[in-house]
Amino acid sequence: MDESAAKSMEIDEPRTEAGDAERGPEPKNPSSHSSSSSSDSDSDEEGVDETQLLTLESQLQENPWNYEAHVQYIQSLRRLGHIEKLRKARESMKEHYPLTPKMWQEWAKDEVSLNRSSEVFADIEKLYECGVHEYLSVPLWCDYLNFVQECDQLVSQCAPDGILKMRSLFERALTAAGVHVVEGSKIWEAYREYEQAIFLTIGDDNNEEKSKQVDRIRTLFHRQLSIPLVDLESTLVNYRLWEVEQGNTSDMNSELDGVPANVVSAYKKALEMYNARSMYEDQLSKSDISDPDRFQSFMNYIKFEESSGDPARVQVLYERAVSKLPLFSELWLKYCSYLDTTLKVSHIVKDVYSRAVRNCSWVGDLWVRYLLSLERLGASEKELSAVFERSIQCVFQSFEEYLNLFLTRIDGLRRRISFDGKKEDGLHYTLIRDMFQRAADYFSAEMIRIDDLLRLYSYWARLEVTLGKDIVAARDVWESLIKKSGSILEVWQGYIEMRIGFGHINEARSLYRRCYTKRLSGTGSEEICYSWLRFEREYGTLGDFDLALSKVTPRLKELEMFKTQQEINGSSFPAKENNLVSRNVPEKRKMITSTSVKQPPSKRRKDAAPKAGEVSHADSIKNSKNKHDAEVTDKAEAATSSKSVEIDANTKQSKRNLYTDQCTAYISNINLEAKEEHLREFFSDGGGVTAIRLPKDKQTGKQRGFAYVDFSDEEHLAAAIAKNKQKMLGKKLSIARADPTQGRKKAPAVSASSDPMQGQKKAPAFSNSSRGRGRGAPFRNEHGGTSRTAKVVVTEGESEVKPIGRNTFFAAPRAVRSLAGSNKEPKGADNIEEPKSNDEFRAMLLKK
Template identity: 60%
Template sequence: MEREPDGDPSSAAMEDSMEAEENLEEDSVVEMTEQTVAGENASVDLGGAALKEKKPSSSSEDDDSDSDSDSDDEEADELRVSALERSLAENPYNYEAHVQCIHHLRKLGHIEKLRKARESMNEHFPLTPKMWQDWTKDECSLSSSSEDFTNVEKLYERGVYEYLSVPLWCDYLDFVQEHDQSVSQCSPTGISKMRNLFERAITAAGLHVVEGNGIWEAYREFEQAIFLTIAEDNNEEKAKQVNRIRSLFHRQLSVPLVDLKSTLMAYKLWEVEQGNAKDIDSADMDGIPSNVVSSYQKAMEMFKARTIYEDPLLNKEATDNDKLQHFMNYIKFEESSGDPARVQILFERAVSELPVSSDLWVAYTSYLDRTLKVPNVLKNVYSRATKNCSWVGDLWFRYMLSLERICASEEELSAVFEKSLQCSFPSFKEYMELFLTRVDGLRRRVSVVGTNDGFQGHTLIRDVFQRAVDYLSPDMVSINDLLNLHAYWARLEAKLGNDLVAARGVWESLIKKSGSLLEVWQAYIAMEIEMGHIIEARSIYKRCYSKRFPGTGSEDICYSWLRFEREYGNLDDYDLAVKKVTPRLQELIMFKNQQEHKNSIMSAQKDSTKDVSHKRIMTNTASDKQSPAKKQKHSSPKSVKTSYKDSIKQSDGVRGLGENDEVPSLPEVPESHAIDEKAAGSSNSNKTKSKFYKDQCTAFISNIGFQANEGHLGEFFADCGGVTAIRILKDKFTGKSRGLAYVDFSDEEHLKAAVAKNRQKLLGQKLSIARSDPARGNKRTTSGKGPGQPDQGQSSNIYRRGTTSSSGADVLKSYETNIKPKGSNTFAAPRAVVRPLGWTDGKAKPKESLEPPKSNEQFRDMLLKK
């Protein structure tokens, strides 16, 4: 079983490991017993875990076989230890590997390695009471000097610190009585030391309902032994000792413990020996003070009330969840009685049996925080709680808060904080809370002590914030947590550190990482407004109002700027905001409408493809009967292009195009417009279905760099304002820019401002900007020329206005602007225009061939002749 800090190991798994370790120890004891019975002169090494026998030599073959088997076992254990050590080097949080390694080392008798293995395990996990007993017994068997005694005593102190264990306390008391010379010689110093140790044991385990009697009886036996060492003539000292023993009896009889009636009988017997009671079997309790009798009766009532809670805990087959529920019910009952000491010892019993139950530790520490605010007790319990359940962030948060309440030193707080960061928590929210809890404590301390005693709180706060930002990326925590962290940091930099530049630097660093989030900009602006920096807030609005944010963020920031200027700015500021925001909002609305239209078309297409097989059958049937005109209509794009080229080449109106000359390409059809034509399904297929642009307020731009896009043009005309649409003309086949574009403006004022930027550079190239005039060609149509002789303006305008894309329009517009054809020649004849009757081959008729007009008389003569 691996007990790793990145998960919540169940107490059942923990108990399984403990039982496995105990079973291994039992096996070693059984092996020791068998070897002791089988042989003679057996030597016990390390508490009987490894035995080396000296058997009577019955035959040389038996001796050889025994030695071979022993050597094989040792080699196998050595190999297991080596493998376990390698495993622990890679993963020191493998609980089961620690247990197995200690077991095999104890069996082999490697003292130094065994000590290191136990210390290594105790660095990462608390040891069970059974493991502490084994360790202390092994060290006790090897101790021979006063220094060894001190080391074993320290081991016992560490053991009783981690878990409540009455057997471990009894072993500790027996060890001190046997090996401490000052105690064994009954010196005043030794007696005082032993009494203090017994009082500690009574405080720790004396209220244990089931096992507490062992501590009380050991204490009484010690005091009675001291009584026997007092000289017979020293009546005063004997009287004091008698009162001390009587006081122990009275204290024990007032505690609800198992077998309390036997304690009462022992007390009556002792009082009879002292001559204060008549008979041990008397029912009237003669010689026993009334207060003792009432305390005893109350204790018996308390014991009976607790038996209903104690009995389920004695069930060895109960699951850990059942035990936890029984303990919580028991604790709730003890809390109602109002005795904090009894509640605390019940918690200690519970965590001893369920050491990895995080709910139990949380309840225990919470109770101590609100009831027993004793510094040493709080430190003890929180230290053990975080060691048993290191993956529970709530324990670490309240651990630091508890240390702050008891005015712990900065070194203690820093040590706990650094240790908490080494743990693995289930989510990054726990790490965020750790950093914030640490900052809270430093801020409060700075507000109290300032920078006295060399405490540089502001520097520590900045360091903690920086570590938090480096540790927690925007992908790990929610945007709200990230904003709260930076807002807290910036506020402390401005208010606590009086460093406004550093406060703004906090937000600027976040913008570099998460500048696409509207909430970041809003929080930055809110800080400036809160501090009264209106100009700085306005500059931030100018930086971000044109940015693209998810959802409705782009519209929200525009409206937020207007609201800001309405509340804080003057009229000029408000007008400037309106001028900047209005075209941006128009762009956003137009883009939204386009998206909605495209979505509706796509949904319509999906609905139309539900019965595809039926439509295909109908199409194939109709194709056999359709007229040649129909076939021509539904011909492929390739055939359309071919006919278009042929018509252009056959036209006498196109000059300079040979057989292999390139014909101007067809204008592109935007996807949205093509979908409109397809969805319309109009029967009048010969008529143009493309979208016509009126170009009322449109600028035509040429000589644009091929790398320029709509964004570059938008920025170029940003100072003019009023941009509603930008159309860059692209090649039909390659999709690359032709260097031409149309830019639509909302009114004449903005258009004039745009035309005024003629010959200014964009990406290193001077732009040619002119007003687009679609009415020019229409006027020339009625200028007096016949229908068979369209002029240049008419043909180019028909070409440009009759397409669904602006690419062809751009080409012709450039020719209109830069090329001035002479005579009746035109640039190109659009395919949509059919040559009218009477259209000549383009050669002007000589004037002399024209007859003069006839008079009325001449017409009359012609009719009379006929």
């Protein structure tokens, strides 16, 4: 280890106070002041480093995948000389990330500087092996070779086993980096130097062994001269000088004199190859080049090497590229693809894929190719399972990458179960089912596209039938997807197509009956209806087709009516301040409040005589007709004319009806937990449902136990009434036709106002063409007083006022014309009639 590194690794011994006292006081000179300042500065820096260590330790505990924190932590520990912590920090980083060649060099050198004994030799050798395995690095290989020569006793003593071990290590280094155009010559030279050292150890009397060693050195020269490397001319000169030393040639007039013809031919070819590659090497040697530009330069270089057809040179060039750009996933993908299609060497392919996913673990495609490559190479189920489990723990950019991993794993299991002649122990279909279940639990409709979700479930259901031989399990697969995404058309279509594909026609027909009344997203409801008709044309009898047609036709009408209603609600009532249906008022079954519209004089009907500042309901409808489309207004008037009228003397606002109840069923005794879906499902066999209303209590928000269901025609209404007394959610329903006339007569009116002054005001005029909830005027009771509990209701087609409530007698309100006769004469302030006594009142009646 160099001197600076050794100093950084030293652990300072603590100085004692006694030792300081024995030396006596320090001389007062500038150097002593400088030394004191330096020590103070060092202590300050050490304090800062310790604080930084604590911060980095905290960061790594929270996130062990923080790469920069790992690097800084190791550097700080190395600078402070914390040996044990440094080892643990390096081991921890190695588990999460591949270390750079420089980091491996520092680690190995630090361990060598601490202990050179043979006991730790094997551990340091393992460090070098891990380092040269991660990335291609000629300097790291050179350090490894030097370490073995110096520290391995068998090698240093030139024992036969040590010589064999060293030659094997050199050959590995040449295979890894011997064709490296720029740095490969360093390994060749080191190899030749080692063999020449061996030559010097051979005795002069052993001519046979010396001759063999000379041949080994000559062979190394010939091999190197046939490879395009930097300074190839210098290698040729060294070779000729060496041959002169051996006494084989003495003519140095020409550079190729004394060189065998085959070596000259190989040398010239290598020189041409180097000249062809020099421009690519010049591009890579630039220091100011960006990573994307460097990547492109490597790709151009690799493409050129691939055209030469030498896989070993292409592989080395890929290794050089990934050592410079380890985080470029596209580079790893291209490298792995090349190995899969061209090199196809089992241990090399596995090794490269393993390093690729360590460097770019966030790329799902790399993991998928890794699994496929292992399957091609005949990997065991244990190895495949381990790789898959590692991949699922990674963080990918999209859920589709996770899905692709699950499907790749399932594909491999299916192939090995279906086609392998000899199955592995424990390899059976339950593994596939468990993998599908894991995927289903992992994903939901919100995570991935519906096409991908269908791909997963349809594949699962098909394998349940073909491999699992369980049609019930396949049905359960689809039913589980229906629960998740039953409102999506493609889900039902996929389920039906599977049934048809296996020849289950009746089961497919029952699915159509289940789903044609459901509210599917988009235009799915219409499409499933037409799909049912096509199905019956192709697979059913005429009776099946007629039945489907009878079911589908009212459903399509219902959907068309709903679409029309949506268009009316969206376009017929523009959002104007004085002509807008209030959206803040909760929807009621019979009516919805609309604001009173004040019209200009030119729009007022001449034959109407409303109060000043008031507009009758008929005028409001007429004005709305002038402002809006005629067809829309006609529908609104038709709906309004079918409603009963209820008077409210307090609000004086007319209300328009939303529902006609002309083809409506009244259902009572409903379970309070029931929802619209339950009622729609209950009437699904008859069909024709256009609307469902479940009234709720205003105060509690709970259901009131009854509902109104509108049907498209009388036929469907009759079918619904026929289901009277049938159970839904455990309770027998009472179903009858809704009678709007009866509902109006029995509709409760609001009680009269308790304001004592109200009785002396004129009561509001009753109108048969409008409906309002009125506050009844006080009525005189039999004792001459007034009753404010009476209620009045005026129904359409009836001109008389009918009081309802506890007081059942009829009495005219005070605002009605008096019995004395005409009241046309206005009463001024001076013409107020005095109240009559009983005698005066009796005399007036007798006179009349």
